[in-house]
Amino acid sequence: MLKKLSILLLPALVAAPAIAGEDPFAQALQRAGLRPADLAFPLLPAERDSLRLRRVDEVLMAGRRLDHWADSLCRALSSTGDLAGLGALLQGEVVRAGSPSAKWPLAAPAPPAFAERGNWDAWIQRLGALAGHRLLSAAAVEVLEQDLSDLLQEDPDLGERSVFELDSLLRLAEAEARRRQERLERADLPDVAQLLAILAELDGLHRDLPLLREAAAGERVRDHPCFGPVLHADERVAIGAAGPNTWRGELPPIIIDLGGDDRYEGPVAVTRGGVSLLIDLDGDDHYLCRGEIGPAATVGGLSLLLDLAGNDRYEGEFAALGAALGGMALLVDHGGDDHYSGDTFCLGAGSLGIGVLLDGGGNDLYLSSLYGQGFGHLAGLGLLQDTDGHDHYLMQPRFVDQIRYEDHHLTLGQGFGYGQRPDLSGGIGLLHDLGGNDLYSADIYGQGAAYWWSLGALVDRAGNDRYLAWQYAQGAGVHLAAGLLLDQAGLDVYQSRGVSQGCGHDLALGWLLDMAGDDSYVAWDLSQGAGSANGCGLLTDLAGQDLYAMRGQAKPRAYGDPRRRTGSIGFFLDAQGEDLYLGPGANDSLWSGSLRGLGQDWSAPAAATVGTPAAAEPVKGLDSLFRADDRVERLYVWAIRLEPKWSRERDLARAALKERPADLAGLIRQRRLMASRISWERHALKDLVAAMGEAALPLLVEAVEQEIPGTAGEEREARLSERGFALWTLSETRTLGEASLFADWWRQGVGRQEPGQAALLLECLAERGGAPEPLLEGLGWPHAGLRRSAAWGLGRLPSTAVGREALLTALGDSVLAVRISAFESLAQDSLLDGRRVAAALFDEERPSLARRELVRLLARRDGLLARRLVPRLEADPVLAAETDWIRAGLPPEAAPSPRQRRP
Numbered sequence: 001m002l003k004k005l006s007i008l009l010l011p012a013l014v015a016a017p018a019i020a021g022e023d024p025f026a027q028a029l030q031r032a033g034l035r036p037a038d039l040a041f042p043l044l045p046a047e048r049d050s051l052r053l054r055r056v057d058e059v060l061m062a063g064r065r066l067d068h069w070a071d072s073l074c075r076a077l078s079s080t081g082d083l084a085g086l087g088a089l090l091q092g093e094v095v096r097a098g099s100p101s102a103k104w105p106l107a108a109p110a111p112p113a114f115a116e117r118g119n120w121d122a123w124i125q126r127l128g129a130l131a132g133h134r135l136l137s138a139a140a141v142e143v144l145e146q147d148l149s150d151l152l153q154e155d156p157d158l159g160e161r162s163v164f165e166l167d168s169l170l171r172l173a174e175a176e177a178r179r180r181q182e183r184l185e186r187a188d189l190p191d192v193a194q195l196l197a198i199l200a201e202l203d204g205l206h207r208d209l210p211l212l213r214e215a216a217a218g219e220r221v222r223d224h225p226c227f228g229p230v231l232h233a234d235e236r237v238a239i240g241a242a243g244p245n246t247w248r249g250e251l252p253p254i255i256i257d258l259g260g261d262d263r264y265e266g267p268v269a270v271t272r273g274g275v276s277l278l279i280d281l282d283g284d285d286h287y288l289c290r291g292e293i294g295p296a297a298t299v300g301g302l303s304l305l306l307d308l309a310g311n312d313r314y315e316g317e318f319a320a321l322g323a324a325l326g327g328m329a330l331l332v333d334h335g336g337d338d339h340y341s342g343d344t345f346c347l348g349a350g351s352l353g354i355g356v357l358l359d360g361g362g363n364d365l366y367l368s369s370l371y372g373q374g375f376g377h378l379a380g381l382g383l384l385q386d387t388d389g390h391d392h393y394l395m396q397p398r399f400v401d402q403i404r405y406e407d408h409h410l411t412l413g414q415g416f417g418y419g420q421r422p423d424l425s426g427g428i429g430l431l432h433d434l435g436g437n438d439l440y441s442a443d444i445y446g447q448g449a450a451y452w453w454s455l456g457a458l459v460d461r462a463g464n465d466r467y468l469a470w471q472y473a474q475g476a477g478v479h480l481a482a483g484l485l486l487d488q489a490g491l492d493v494y495q496s497r498g499v500s501q502g503c504g505h506d507l508a509l510g511w512l513l514d515m516a517g518d519d520s521y522v523a524w525d526l527s528q529g530a531g532s533a534n535g536c537g538l539l540t541d542l543a544g545q546d547l548y549a550m551r552g553q554a555k556p557r558a559y560g561d562p563r564r565r566t567g568s569i570g571f572f573l574d575a576q577g578e579d580l581y582l583g584p585g586a587n588d589s590l591w592s593g594s595l596r597g598l599g600q601d602w603s604a605p606a607a608a609t610v611g612t613p614a615a616a617e618p619v620k621g622l623d624s625l626f627r628a629d630d631r632v633e634r635l636y637v638w639a640i641r642l643e644p645k646w647s648r649e650r651d652l653a654r655a656a657l658k659e660r661p662a663d664l665a666g667l668i669r670q671r672r673l674m675a676s677r678i679s680w681e682r683h684a685l686k687d688l689v690a691a692m693g694e695a696a697l698p699l700l701v702e703a704v705e706q707e708i709p710g711t712a713g714e715e716r717e718a719r720l721s722e723r724g725f726a727l728w729t730l731s732e733t734r735t736l737g738e739a740s741l742f743a744d745w746w747r748q749g750v751g752r753q754e755p756g757q758a759a760l761l762l763e764c765l766a767e768r769g770g771a772p773e774p775l776l777e778g779l780g781w782p783h784a785g786l787r788r789s790a791a792w793g794l795g796r797l798p799s800t801a802v803g804r805e806a807l808l809t810a811l812g813d814s815v816l817a818v819r820i821s822a823f824e825s826l827a828q829d830s831l832l833d834g835r836r837v838a839a840a841l842f843d844e845e846r847p848s849l850a851r852r853e854l855v856r857l858l859a860r861r862d863g864l865l866a867r868r869l870v871p872r873l874e875a876d877p878v879l880a881a882e883t884d885w886i887r888a889g890l891p892p893e894a895a896p897s898p899r900q901r902r903p
Contacts, residue, residue, distance in 0.1 A: 024540075024542055024573065024575040025067075025513075025540050025542075025573060025575075028540075028571075028573045028575070028600050029571075030881055031600065031881045031884065031885075032571070032598045032600070032885070033852040033853075033855075033856070033881065033882055033885070034569075034571075034816070036063055036065055037063040037814070038063075038569070038816040039063060039065070039066075039509060039536050039538075039569070040059075040060060040061055040062060040063035041060050041061060041480075041507045041508075041509075041534075041536075042061060042784045042814075042815050043507065043534065043784050043785045043788065043815070043817055044060060044061055044480065044507060045756070049181070049185060049423055049424060049425055050096065050098060050185045051096065051184070051185060051352075051378055051379040051419075051424060051425045052096060052097040052098075052379075052425040052453060053093075053094060053095065053096060053097060053379055053425065053427065053428065053453075053454075053455075054095045054096065054097045054099070055069070055093055055094075055095070055428065055455065056097075056417075056425070056426075056428075056453055056454060056455050056481075056482070057097050059455060059482045059509070060453070060480065060481075060482060060507075060508075060509070066455075066457075066482050066484045066509060066511055067484060067486060067511065067513050069455075069457075070430070070457040070459055070484050070486055071459070071486065073089075073093065073430070074430075074432045074459045074461075076089055077089065077383075077385060077432060078432075078434065082108070082111060082200075082203045083199040083200075083202050083203050083206075083304070083330070084108035084109055084111065084196055084199040084200040084202075084203055085108040086199075086356070087108065087195060087196050087199045087328060087354075088106050088107065088108040088196055090328075090354050090356070090381055090383065091106060091192050091195075091196070091354070092106070093381055093428055094350075094354065094379060094380065094381050094427065094428065096379060106192060106193065106196060108196055108199070108200065109196060109197055109200035110200065111200045111201070111203030111204040111207060112200065112201065112204045113204055113207075113208060114126060114201070114204040114205045114207070114208040114211075115208060115211065115212070115215075117211050117214065117215075118211070118214055118215050119215065120215045120216070120218075120219060123212055123215055124232060124237060127236070127237045127254050127256075128234075128236045128237050128254075130198070130201065130205075130254060130275055130277070131236040131237060131252070131253045131254045131274070131275060131276075131277075132236065132274075133198060133274060133275040133302075134273060134274055135190035135191070135194060135195070135273055135274065135275070135300060135301050135302060135327060136188060136189070136190055136273035136300035136301060136326070136327070137188070137273065138272075138273060140187070140188035140273070140300060141272045141273040141299050141300045141301075141326075143183060143187070144187055144188070144299060144300050144325060144326050144352070145272065145299045145300075145325055147180050147183055147184055147187075148184075148299075148325045148326070148351050148352065148377075148378070149318075149319075149325070150180065151180070151351075151377075151378070151420060151424075152318075152319075152344065152345045152351065152371060152377065153318065153344070163637050163638055163641060163646065164634070164637050167637040167640075170678070174676075174677065174678065177423070178423075178714070181423050181424060184352070184378065184424065187326070187352060188300075189300065189326050189327070189352060189353070190300060190301065190302070190326065190327050190328075195302055195327070195328055198275060198302055199302070199328075202277070202304055205279075206279075206306065209279070209281070212239075212256070213258065213281075216231050216239065216258060219231045219232070221241045224238075226247070226248050226249035226250070227240060227245055227246075227247050227248075227249075228240065228241075228243075228244070228245035228246050228247070229241040229243050229245060230245075231258075233252070234252065235252055236252050236253060236254060237252055237254045237255075237256075238251070238252050238254070238255050238256075239255075239256045239257075239258070240255070240256070240257035240258060240260075240262070241258060241260075242258045242259040242260055242282075243259070243260045244260040244261045244262055244263075244283070245257060245260060245262045245263070246262070246263045246265065247262065247263070247264045247265065247266070247268065248265040248266060249266070251266055251267070251268055253271060253274060253275065253276040253277070254275075254276070254277045254278075255268060255269075255277070255278045255279075256277075256278075256279045256281075257278075257279070257280045257281065257283075258281050258282075259281050259282035259283055260282070260283045261283040261284045261285060261310075262280060262283055262285045262286070263285070263286045263288070264278070264285070264286070264287045264288065264295065265288050265289075266288075266289055266292070266294070267289050267292045267293060267294035267295065267297070268287060268289070268294060268295045268296075268305065269294065269295050269296045269297070269303045269304060269305035269329075269331075270289075270292070270293055270294035270295065270296075270297050270298065270303060271298050271299075271301035271302065271303050272298070272299045272300065272301060273299065273300045273301045273327075274301045274302075275301060275302050275303075276298070276301065276302070276303045276304075277303070277304050277305075277306075278295075278296075278304070278305045278306070279304075279306045279307075279308070280306070280307045280308065280310075281308050281309070282308060282309045282310060283309070283310045284310045284311045284312060284336075285307060285310055285312045285313070286312070286313045286315075287305070287312070287313065287314045287315065287316075288315045289315065289316045289317070289320060290315075290317060291317070293316075293318060293319035293320065293323070294316060294319070294320055295314060295316055295320060295321060295331070296314075296320065296321055296322050296323070296329055296330065296331035296357075297316075297319045297320055297321075297322075297323040297324070297325075297329050297355075298323075298324050298325070298326070298327045298328065298329040298353070299325045299326060299327065300325070300326040300327045300353075301326075301327045302327055302328050302329075303324075303327075303328075303329040303330070304329075304330045304332070305330070305331045305332070306330075306332045307332070307333045307334065308334045309334060309335060309336065310336050311336040311337045311338060311362070312333060312336055312338045312339070313338070313339045313341075314331070314338070314339065314340045314341065314342075315341045315342075316341070316342045316343070316346055317342065317343045317344075317346075318343060318344050318345055318346070319345050319346065319349075320342045320343075320345075320346040320347075321340055321342050321346045321347045321348075321357055322346075322347060322348045322349070322355045322356050322357035322382075322383075322384075323342075323345050323346050323347075323348075323349045323350075323355045324349070324350045324351070324353030324354055324355040324380065325351055325352065325353060326351070326352045326353040327353045327354075328353055328354045328355075328356070329350075329353070329354075329355050329356070330356045330357075330358070331348075331356070331357045331358070332356075332358045332360075333358070333359045333360060334360040334361075335360045335361045335362055336361075336362045337362040337363045337364065337389075338359060338362055338364045338365075339364070339365045339367075340357070340364065340365065340366045340367065341365075341367040341368075342367070342368045342369075342372055343368065343369050343370070343398075344368070344369055344370040344371050344372070345370075345371040345372065345375065345377075346368050346371070346372045347366055347368050347372045347373045347374075347375075347384055347413075348372070348373060348374045348375065348382045348383050348384035348385075348431075349371055349372060349374075349375040349376075349377070349382040350375075350376055350377065350380030350381045350382045350383075350427060351377035351378045351380040351427070352377075352378050352379055352380050353380050354380065354381045354382075354383075355375075355380070355381070355382045355383070356382075356383045356384075356385075357383070357384045357385070358383075358385050358387075359385070359386045359387065360387045360388075361386075361387050361388040361389050362388070362389045363389045363390045363391060363436070364386060364389055364391045364392075365391070365392050365394070366384070366391065366392065366393045366394065367394050367396055368394075368395060368396070368413060369395065369396050369397075369398040369399065369411070370395075370398065370399050370410060370411060370412055370413070371412050371413060371416075371418070372395070372413040372414075373393055373395070373413040373414045373415070373431055374413070374414060374415045374416065374429045374430050374431035374432075374456075374458070375412065375413055375416050375417075375418065375429045376416070376417045376418065376426065376427030376428040376429035376430070376454060376455070376456070377417075377418050377419075377426060377427050378419065378420070378424055378425070378426060378427055379425065379426075379427055380427040380428075381427055381428045381429075381430070382427070382428075382429045382430070383430050383431075383432070384430075384431045384432070385431075385432040385433075385434075386432070386433045386434065386436075387434050387435070388434060388435040388436055389435070389436045390436040390437045390438065390463075391433065391436055391438045391439075392438070392439045392441075393414055393431070393438065393439065393440045393441070394439075394441045395411035395413045395414065395441060395442040395443065395446055397409035397411075397443055401443075401444050402643050403642045403643060403680075404444070404471075404644075405444075405644070406644060406645065408443050408444055408470050408471070409443045409444060410443070410444050410445060411442040411443045411444060411445055411446045412445040412446065412451075413429075413442060413445075413446050414431050414440055414442055414446045414447045414448070414458055415429050415430055415431035415446075415447065415448045415449070415456050415457050415458035415459075415483075415485075416429040416445060416446055416448075416449055416450065416451075416456040416483075417429045417449075417450035417451070417454030417455045417456035417481060417483070418450070418451050418452065418454055418456075419451065419452030419453045419454045419480075419481070420452065421451075421452045421479060421679060422677050422679065423677070424452075425452070425453035425454070426450065426451065426452050426453050426454025426481065427454055427455075428454065428455045428456070429450070429454070429455070429456040429457070430456075430457050430458075430459070431448075431457075431458045431459070432459045432461075433459070433460045433461065433463075434461045434462065435461060435462045435463055436462070436463045437463045437464045437465065437490070438460065438463055438465045438466075439465070439466050439468075440458070440465065440466065440467045440468065440469075441468045441469070442468070442469045442470075442473055443469065443470045443471075444469075444470055444471045444472055444473070445471075445472045445473065445476075445478075446469055446472075446473045447467055447469050447473045447474045447475075447485055448473075448474065448475050448476075448483050448484050448485030448486070448512075449472055449473055449474075449475070449476040449477070449478065449483035449510070450476075450477055450478070450481035450482055450483040450508070451472075451478045451479055451481050452478075452479050452480055452481055453480045453481060454481050454482075455481070455482050455483075456481070456482075456483045456484070457483070457484040457485075457486065458484070458485045458486070459484075459486045459488075460486070460487045460488065460490075461488045461489070462488060462489045462490060463489070463490045464490045464491040464492065464517075465487060465490055465492045465493075466492070466493045466495075467485070467492070467493065467494045467495070467496075468495050468496075469495070469496040469497075469500060470496060470497045471496065471497050471498055471499050471500065472499050472500065473496050473499075473500045474494055474496050474500045474501045474502075474512055475500070475501060475502045475503070475510050475511045475512035475513070475538075475539070476499055476500055476502075476503050476504075476505070476510040477503075477504045477505065477508030477509045477510040477511075477535065477536075477537075478499070478505050478506065478508055478510075479505070479506045479507070479508060480506070480507050480508060481508045481509075482504075482508060482509040482510070482511075483508075483509070483510050483511070484510075484511045484512075484513065485511070485512045485513070486513045486514075486515075487513070487514045487515065487517075487519075488515045488516065489515065489516045489517055490516075490517045491517045491518050491519065492514060492517055492519045492520075493519070493520045493522075494512070494519070494520065494521045494522070494523075495522045495523070496522075496523050496527060497523070497524050497525070498523060498524050498525035498526050498527055498552075499525075499526050499527065499530075499532070500523055500527045501521055501523050501527040501528045501529075501539055502527070502528060502529045502530065502537045502538045502539035502540075502571075502572075503526055503527055503529075503530045503531070503532065503535070503537040504530075504531050504532070504535030504536040504537040504538075504568070504569075505526075505531075505532040505533055505535045506532070506533040506534065506535055507533075507534050507535060508535045508536075509535070509536045509537075509538075510530075510535070510536075510537045510538070511537070511538045511539075511540070512528075512538070512539045512540070513538075513540050513541075513542075514540070514541045514542070514544075515542045515543065516542065516543045516544060517543070517544045518544045518545045518546060518577075519541060519544055519546045519547070520546070520547040520549075521539070521546070521547065521548045521549065522549045522551070523549070523550060523551070524550070524551040524552045525551075525552040525555055526555045526559070526561075527550070527557075528548060528550060528557040528558070528572060529557060529558045529559070529570045529571050529572030529573075529597075529599065530555060530557075530558075530559045530560075530561075530570045530597075531559070531560045531561060531567075531568025531569045531570045531571075531596070531597075532561040532563075532568055533561060533563055533564055533568065534564045534566065534567075534568055534817065535561075535568045535569075536568065536569040536571070537568075537569070537570050537571070538569075538571045538572075538573075539557075539571075539572050539573070540571075540572075540573040540574075540575070541573070541574045541575065542575045542576065543575065543576045543577060544576070544577045545577040545578050545579060546574060546577060546579045546580070547579070547580045547582075548574075548579065548580070548581050548582065548583070548585060549582040549583065550582060550583030550584070555593075556583060556584040556593045556597075557570075557572055557581075557583055557584045557585055557593060557599060558570050558571065558572035558584065558585070558591065558592070558593040558597045558598055558599030559593035559594055559597040560593065560594045560596035560597040560598075561594070562594055565763070565788065565789065565792040565821060566788055566792065566817040566818075566820040566821045566824075567594065567596050567820055568596065569596045569597075569598075569816070570593055570594065570596065570597040570598070571598050572585070572598070572599040572600065573599075573600045573601075574600070574601045574602075575602065579601060581601075584599065585599050585601060586601065587601055588601060588602055589601050589888070590884055590885060590888035591888065592885075592888070596820065598885075630656065632657070632660060632663040632664060632666070632667050633667060635653045635656050635657050635660075636653075636657065636664070636667055636673075636688075638650060638652075638653035639653040639654045639657055639684065639688060640680075640681050640684040640685065640688075642680050642684075654687070654688060654691070657688055657691070658688075658691045658692070661692040661693065661695035661696065662695060664688060664689075664692060665692065665695060665696070665698075665699045668685070668689070668699060669699070669702075672718065672722070673685055674703055674721065674722040674725040674726065675717075675718040675719075675721045675722050675725075676721075677721065682725060685725070686725070686728065686729050686732070689729050689733075690729060690732065690733045693735070693736075694736070696729075696733075696736060697736050697737060699726075700726040700729060700730055700736065700737075701726075701737075701741070703722040703723055703725065703726035704723050704726045704727060704745065704750060705745075705750070706719055706722070706723070707719075708720060708723070720754060720757075723750075723751065723754075723757060724754070724756065724757050724760070727751065727757050727760035727761055727764065728760055730742075730760075730764050731760045731763045731764050731767070734767045734768065737764065737768065738768060739765060739768035739769055739770035739771075740770075742761055742764045742765040742768065742770060743765060743770050743771060743774065745761055746761055746762075746765065746774045755781070755783035755785055755786045756785055758778070758781075758783075758786055759778075759783075759785045759786045759788070759789035759790075760789070762774060762775055762778050762786070762789045762790050762793050763789050763792065763793055765793065766792070766793025766794070766796040766797060767793075767796060769796070769797065770797075772794060772797050772800065772802070772803050774790075775790045775793045775794050775797070775803075776790070776794075776802065776803065776806055777790075778790030778793075779791060779794075779806055779809075779810055784813075784815040784817065784818060785817075787810070787813060787815070787818045788815070788817045788818045788821045789821075791807060791810045791813075791818055791821035791822040791825055792821040792824065792825060793825075794806065794807055794825050795807075795821075795824055795825025795826070795827075795828045795829070796825075799829045799830065799831045799832070804826070804829060804831075804832060807822045807825050807826050807829075808822075808826070808840055808846075808850065808854075809850070810822035811823065811826075811846075811849065811850035811853040811854060811857075812846060812847035812848075812849045812850030812853075813849070814849075819849065819850075819853055822853070823853050823856065823857060826857055827857060827860055827861070832861070833861065833862070834858060834861045834862025834865040834866075835862075835865070837854055837857050837858045837861055837862070838858055838862075838865060838869060840854055841854040841855065841858060841869075841879075842872070848878040851878060851879060852878070852879065852882060855873065855879055855882040855885075855886065856882070856885070859885075859886045866886050867886070867887075870883050870886060870887070873886070
């Protein structure tokens with residue numbers, strides 16, 4: 001009797017407390033004066049490109065807990081017993097944000113009986129009909145494959161090309177990227193209902209395979225020149241005999257092999273717009289594909305490779321081993337010690353489609369270089385699930401990270417979601433391992449991480465596991481994304497250089513959650529509960545005797561970076577066990593790495609520890625590399641380079657441009673450089689413009705005051721981008737422009753249709769000491785980013801009674817970033833003494849959120865008064881949770897001297 005698919009998809013889960021039950025993390029959030037909604041980012045714009053996924057919105061913008069999403073999805077995957085149910089579940093995860101909700105989730109169709117008992121001709125007819133399904137036209141497939149392959153293939157080797165050739169290629173690529181984006185947003189994709197119906201038919205085929213064996217018993221075996229011994233072979237269907245076969249040459253879309261140690265050479269289980277199927281019933285098999293996509297890959301179709309037994313070897317290159325460029329591709333191996341080897345976009349990878357690799361057990365090896373092992377791209381989903389065994393997941397170094405390092409490599413895998421900045425939202429990447437002592441190795445980007453409007457998760461249910469990485473890994477969200485590493489049990493080791501182990505950078509959420517076991521965490525910088533650039537990073541360990549080591553002290557454990565006006569959240573929790581801390585933290589303590597850097601190892605106070613960042617190296621002076629009469633275009637191309645190998649030339653070129661502001665301004669106007677969509681070029685250009693001094697002001701004023709077309713189009717986008725760049729540069733260059741200039745722009749309504757630009761305008765006004773009325777008006781706007789900037793700006797102006805009351809009201813704002821800005825502004829108000837704060841604190845008319853913030857403000861302004869009011873705070877259920885943090889932040893009360901004691 002053949003194994004049922006449910007053996008693979010219905011493994012027993014390791015017993016563990018439900019995440020949604022008694023939750024120490026929820027208690028710790030409450031204790032810190034935070035709510036789950038504070039982990040979301042309502043500052044994000046409501047509109048993104050049409051590829052945006054609803055599930056990503058739920059986590060990033062609506063505050064759905066990332067751990068609940070990943071845990072519930074993995075449990076649902078483990079309880080799904082058929083392909084149609086699996087397909088319906090995964091399709092529900094990739095619903096786009098603008099899609100109607102009434103149709104989801106789709107119910108999976110019931111699997112039909114595939115063929116009559118003992119009727120060989122009926123089997124061949126049904127299989128041939130299955131091979132004849134067409135899901136997408138050839139023209140649509142061609143466009144889809146070309147565009148997605150261009151995005152996912154590694155950059156061509158440019159050898160020793162000059163920076164000028166590179167700059168020219170960059171401009172051409174930017175124009176092509178716009179055209180590609182438009183094509184992808186309106187790309188034709190397979191109908192979901194039709195996909196699920198075919199999956200249900202495949203379930204029927206899988207269930208009735210014993211009937212096929214019965215029907216095959218009376219058929220004559222013949223030798224095929226390319227396939228070996230077969231029972232049947234035509235252009236659509238081939239059925240191999242039970243002995244060993246070597247499948248090569250022109251392979252039909254459907255292959256069923258009844259057993260033996262087989263070798264498959266070429267693109268098996270591969271289709272472009274149709275249906276392709278390979279089922280191997282037994283044997284130690286070798287699947288090998290070089291120079292083409294596959295095995296188990298599709299472009300806009302449906303592919304399934306199902307291996308029911310044996311120790312198998314799978315080898316592919318680009319788009320292989322459960323890889324979908326539109327449509328759905330599945331590789332299902334029921335068991336055995338298997339070897340999976342791919343290069344890029346492989347081992348469970350989906351882009352505008354769903355790519356799945358399911359392994360039912362055994363000690364397996366997973367190898368890939370880039371975009372693999374549970375990789376979700378552009379509104380797609382990639383899943384790798386392994387049921388049991390001691391497995392090795394290795395991202396092999398091949399693609400050097402040229403921007404940051406010369407000796408480290410991009411990997412982007414092992415539960416990684418990836419969007420293409422700045423215009424293409426990403427997908428969902430998930431790696432789910434249910435048992436065994438496993439090894440995970442990546443370099444830069446991986447192990448439950450995500451980049452640009454996407455979700456990535458690595459969920460390991462049991463075993464003593466090792467996680468090794470270098471940067472942006474182990475629960476890291478980077479640039480409008482959310483990443484989670486969830487380990488449910490075992491004695492685990494986590495090691496990474498930085499921006500890891502629960503780190504969120506740039507409006508992103510990163511979370512490392514370990515639920516049980518004696519674990520070791522080693523990192524160097526911005527890790528172990530770290531938020532950066534309005535990000536939120538969390539490390540939560542719920543049980544065990546753990547070791548936490550931070551080698552660097554510049555950005556300590558539980559650190560919220562104070563940049564970007566409002567800062568970030570860094571949250572650390574160890575709920576149980578006797579632990580060892582190297583760096584900030586101690587058993588039974590509370591500490592703070594910054595205003596919103598909160599560490600908890602339950603109950604007793606501990607002093608905060610903040611390191612000092614290392615000083616930057618001085619810029620080298622000008623020498624003979626560039627002449628004084630060099631063309632400004634040449635200097636500019638050198639000045640915007642990021643690669644470390646050209647750092648000296650970059651600094652020299654920037655110094656030379658600083659001496660030629662008029663020439664640089666002319667180049668910026670001529671080539672419209674302020675409209676560039678490339679993030680690193682905009683940052684470099686901002687520094688160059690700021691260095692121009694007063695000569696830059698006319699250029700920036702022109703960009704702000706230019707007329708913006710009312711109709712959508714490239715020209716409108718370019719002008720909005722130029723205006724946004726100018727306001728951003730002015731907000732960070734306080735010496736340019738008088739307050740009256742920005743006040744005039746506010747009265748004229750400049751930027752009112754773009755809340756982000758209006759927020760920058762308020763910041764510019766505040767930094768130059770302008771009138772408070774625009775800021776007070778901004779506090780009433782519906783856009784959270786504008787309210788945040790207004791609250792921040794009021795703290796830069798002289799204190800007034802009206803402004804003070806407006807900020808006290810803003811302490812009750814529903815958005816944490818606004819509350820932090822209001823808090824920081826009130827903290828700078830020299831006329832707001834501790835007694836006034838206390839009076840406002842006990843005003844029961846104020847919202848509970850405002851009163852909680854006032855507790856912290858009181859502790860900062862008047863520690864003695866705060867200590868005296870602790871008993872009153874404990875009597876108020878809204879404020880009682882804050883008392884531990886007050887005690888933790890205050891120095892111990894000195895004992896009275898003998899002379900002060902009463903007789």
